[in-house]
Amino acid sequence: MTLELSGIGKRFRLGGEEVVALEDVSLSVAPGELAVVVGPSGCGKSTLLNIVAGLERAGTGRAVLNGREITGPGADRGMVFQSYTLFPWLTVRKNVEFGLRMKGMPPAERLERARRYLDLVGLAEFENALPGQLSGGMKQRVAIARVLANRPEMLLMDEPFGALDAQTRLLLQDLLLKVWQKHKTTILFITHDIDEAILLADRIFIMSRRPGRILAELPVDIERPRDHTVTVSPRFTAIKKDIMEMLWKEIAQD
Template identity: 60%
Template sequence: MDGKIKLQVRDLSKIYEDNGREVVALKDVNLEVKESEFVMIVGPSGCGKTSLINIIGGLDTASSGEVLLDGKAVNRPGADRGMVFQGYSLFPWLSVQKNVEFGLKMKKVPAAERAEHARKYIRLVGLEGFEDALPRQLSGGMKQRVAIARTLANEPEVLLMDEPFGALDAQTRVVMQELLADISRRTGTTILFITHDIDEAVLLGERIYVMSRRPGTVRDAITVDIPGERDHNSLVLPEFLETKKKIMDMLWQESQDAALDK
């Protein structure tokens, strides 16, 4: 797809110490995400996916290389990058409405304005009518909807997602995937999404970066070409299955090579 490059990772490496031993988690990672693009990252366990997204989000630092947002280097957390994790990170004592308003309140947005803004995103994630509910009254899928609404309410330049649906049951997970695909279409939000689930990657992604075993680097970048809007019916399309098979073969080879490394 054509378009402005929103996010770039250039020659990024991450090395850390483990009981006096040097471990190379990431090595010379290069990737880019265009404006309004939905990009997935998949890779074998331990390949550094979470380390990578934490560095992009400013929660960790790279040993070398850089992260650029709109061409400017970023190395600390910022409102321009919103993050959604597998854990919902909701304030249990606050209602859905107040949880979604929280970031806006920190920005000192006036009460009436932030309340209306929050309601807009609560409607977007399908939780209208639950504004006064507390997190303990919600299902896992509903809690993740609140977490997504809270992050989107701050209108970040890029939405970073680290296996956000990993703790959900299979049926709820598909529902949330369809919801996120719809939100992406309606808002044009730029999204970078980490997953270990190949079906999820192919269902949601316009492009998929496949990472190698440790030290993690980009093995391939795959453009996903599936006709029509993405939903559960896409899972059985020939184009879906062909792309899934291609990624499965890559990850199988990485797993086999990792076993031989040992």
């Protein structure tokens, strides 16, 4: 799935004043690519992702997916939020099956697919548990399994590991890398964590402070498959230094 954003701008009203959230944002994501957007807090990263998801409309510019303009949500895109958005009254398996049931998939096929993706995220033995019985990291794994079970062509992830403790975050980063390596789903991932961005990405888009613009596009030329051992490599450190210098110039402005 190919994503093309051209001249995206977005304004909204806040307390009677007009706020420019995004200004002339252009980027592209190739099929099977894992692209990451980083930037200062409040720079419009989540707004940009919501436009790609079809949850918000751009004020100016065009958002095009596989040659068709994005006009609203679609089954070709699956979104994972920072909050887990699970139904607390449904079991883990029923949560994963929910979208499949809405599509009218037969029960036996739903069951087989839900179990397959719960196994993929390491939660097969918890299929009958309720979300309230799970840790935060486990809940997010269920959310990822639920999205993947619908087999979207593009995965949109809005700081999905931001609310987790450091150790759980590392585990889920490694899980995402393994899942992506296996399925090569196109991913657009939003984060404020520079280490996370470098570990995951094929390319990193660096945004300015508000109004959000694309300051730079950096390829991450670190060999795959990756795990956390790459975070101490000289190349990882060099890329991190470049990104930190760009972001520091942004946040240090008066």
